[in-house]
Amino acid sequence: MLRVALPNKGALSDIASTMFKEAGYLQRRDSRELVLVDEDNQVEFFYLRPRDIAVYVGRGILDVGITGRDLYLDADVDDDVEEQLSLGIGKSAFRFAAPVGAFTDASQLNGKRIATSYDVLLRHYLEKSGIDASVVRLDGAVESSVRLGVADAIADVVETGNTIKAAGMEIFGDVLLASEAVLIGRVGHKPAGLEVLTRRLNGVLVARQYVMLDYDVRRELADQACALTPGLESPTVSDLANSDWCAVRAMVKKSQTNNIMDELYDLGARAILVSQIHACRI
Numbered sequence: 001m002l003r004v005a006l007p008n009k010g011a012l013s014d015i016a017s018t019m020f021k022e023a024g025y026l027q028r029r030d031s032r033e034l035v036l037v038d039e040d041n042q043v044e045f046f047y048l049r050p051r052d053i054a055v056y057v058g059r060g061i062l063d064v065g066i067t068g069r070d071l072y073l074d075a076d077v078d079d080d081v082e083e084q085l086s087l088g089i090g091k092s093a094f095r096f097a098a099p100v101g102a103f104t105d106a107s108q109l110n111g112k113r114i115a116t117s118y119d120v121l122l123r124h125y126l127e128k129s130g131i132d133a134s135v136v137r138l139d140g141a142v143e144s145s146v147r148l149g150v151a152d153a154i155a156d157v158v159e160t161g162n163t164i165k166a167a168g169m170e171i172f173g174d175v176l177l178a179s180e181a182v183l184i185g186r187v188g189h190k191p192a193g194l195e196v197l198t199r200r201l202n203g204v205l206v207a208r209q210y211v212m213l214d215y216d217v218r219r220e221l222a223d224q225a226c227a228l229t230p231g232l233e234s235p236t237v238s239d240l241a242n243s244d245w246c247a248v249r250a251m252v253k254k255s256q257t258n259n260i261m262d263e264l265y266d267l268g269a270r271a272i273l274v275s276q277i278h279a280c281r282i
């Protein structure tokens with residue numbers, strides 16, 4: 001059985017479970033369940049802290065897991081672990097922040113104290129950038145550390161920026177790391193069932209990104225219409241009862257749907273219909 005680690009709580013927990021449900025796997029009903037066996041799909045799920053998932057996968061105890069890129073890099077197991085798939089969700093940026101007006105650039109952090117929950121990531125960045133600052137490792141609520149006098153600045157995960165703002169702070173300097181949820185595995189480890197699992201997850205990603213577009217167009221305009229909707233391999237063009245017209249079916253990016261519909265309509269296409277894709281294998 002494939003042994004898969006999923007976040008048991010926190011920002012990545014629900015989004016990871018939802019994705020596995022959409023990929024056809026059984027998921028726990030109670031957030032206190034720590035292990036779940038999906039007999040039909042031959043997968044055993046272990047619900048763990050996302051920070052620990054990299055350790056279990058890196059040591060080869062579990063086959064693959066979902067965690068944040070920032071978390072597995074901070075666990076310092078990146079020699080043993082590789083990203084198998086980026087999931088495009090749970091996005092965040094690891095950034096410096098300090099009280100408004102205090103700093104404008106990371107180089108001003110020389111000799112200062114920086115609080116963070118991601119000390120390995122921060123130390124790597126400071127070393128690489130030749131900044132000599134002291135690192136204060138905290139477990140969470142890092143935004144309060146400056147006000148409480150334990151640090152001069154912080155390095156923390158920023159998503160909307162609301163927490164930073166509410167604490168009277170602003171971000172400054174480079175983005176230290178752009179993170180998102182990723183499927184990680186042990187380097188070179190390809191257990192039975194992994195290929196099917198990644199194909200299924202990839203199917204969910206594509207189904208979320210694309211819609212199916214159907215329309216009718218006059219035959220002499222079919223080539224021009226197909227150029228607007230090239231699909232993945234090639235659009236399906238079918239005969240209609242009225243031989244002057246044909247029907248076209250193609251997948252298009254969700255974000256471009258309305259622009260493409262407008263262009264098709266201007267070209268003369270009619271009966272332009274959009275439908276959702278629930279699942280797919282590309």
Ligand SMILES: Nc1ncnc2c1ncn2[C@@H]1O[C@H](COP(=O)(O)OP(=O)(O)OP(=O)(O)O)[C@@H](O)[C@H]1O
Nearest residue numbers: 009010011012050068070071090091092157159179
């Ligand atoms: N708004 C957010 N807040 C925190 N982490 C986020 C956010 N958006 C995405 N993430 C990502 O989620 C992961 C953090 O997971 P974690 O379980 O620590 O979440 P959490 O919400 O901080 O949970 P907890 O505070 O209960 O420990 C990181 O990979 C981080 O980049």
Ligand SMILES: O=P(O)(O)OC[C@H]1O[C@H](OP(=O)(O)OP(=O)(O)O)[C@H](O)[C@@H]1O
Nearest residue numbers: 140141142157158159160161162163164
């Ligand atoms: O940019 P935002 O959308 O405001 O989100 C980022 C905030 O969310 C996380 O905190 P969390 O709630 O996980 O608390 P913690 O710091 O105690 O982990 C993170 O540490 C930031 O504080």
Ligand SMILES: [Mg+2]
Nearest residue numbers: 010011140141
């Ligand atoms: Mg947190």
